[in-house]
Amino acid sequence: MDERGAPAASIVEQARGDGVLVTVTGRLDARSAADLRGVLHRVIAQGADPIHLDLTEAHIGDACALGLLLEVHRRAHRAGRHLAVVAADDRTRRLLLRLRLPGLLALPVAAR
Template sequence: MHIRGDHVELVVGGRLDVRSAADARTVLHSAVDDGVGDLVLDLTELDSWDATGLGVIMGAHRRAGRAGRRLVLRGVPAQMQRLLVATRLHRILAIEGGLAAESLPRV
């Protein structure tokens, strides 16, 4: 897993999982604490995440809210979009440009 960027935009790549969660949490919390306005997480380079990685994202979302900021996800891969829909987290998280139509449930 790698994260590069600053307190305005971070690019997250590789695997966000139980092995990388502690490092990711530290970087995300620092970015939230050191900035103002939206914090964009660009996930275009993210290969996968597990429940722990998703928990890190949700923790950063809550921390951003307490700091008067908004966490915005950008470039969420299709597989991860489907997970956000299945867990209904797409209703809570800000996702730039919305979700792809194939990720949404059929009515």
């Protein structure tokens, strides 16, 4: 936990047959973004498999976290890798839909 009592983000990466799954839990904000950035930059540089982000248990805490997702999506694209969010809570899904990046959100859009 950080000094404000919020759980720090944790990041687990797992190689799978269909790519690399990166699972993030906790609060993503300016304080935790550097850790996730480092992991994702390394994963992007290391291979050619698709990268799947599971944000189901993550909380997007500020614009820095959204900026990070934009940055790593573009970095992966430039490196010839496909990076997509494959799981997220409703709030995160809505935020990502507003970014309007083709391919970033690999989740079905909920009926309105």
